[in-house]
Amino acid sequence: MNMEAAIHMGQQTLYTVIILTGPVLIVALVVGSLVSLFQAVTQIQEITLVFVPKIISVFLVLALAGGWMLNRAVSFGTEMFVSIEQIE
Numbered sequence: 001m002n003m004e005a006a007i008h009m010g011q012q013t014l015y016t017v018i019i020l021t022g023p024v025l026i027v028a029l030v031v032g033s034l035v036s037l038f039q040a041v042t043q044i045q046e047i048t049l050v051f052v053p054k055i056i057s058v059f060l061v062l063a064l065a066g067g068w069m070l071n072r073a074v075s076f077g078t079e080m081f082v083s084i085e086q087i088e
Contacts (some may be wrong), residue, residue, distance in 0.1 A: 031057040
């Protein structure tokens with residue numbers, strides 16, 4: 001395997017990880033920030049108040065985008081296994 005192929009495989013791996021985890025992390029960040037803002041405004045300091053909306057929103061994102069994420073991960077895995085044949 002030459003250096004360019006290894007770098008390309010690494011870049012594809014990082015890109016796929018970012019694409020697959022991005023929606024879930026962004027939703028968790030936005031919901032967590034909104035709940036924290038709500039807590040600061042109302043001065044309610046309940047620890048579990050942050051986790052329940054965040055967990056529900058992450059589950060909703062996984063339910064809605066889970067099929068797409070799985071297809072993307074499987075196609076990436078297939079592409080990597082097929083590229084093994086091309087390694088010199």
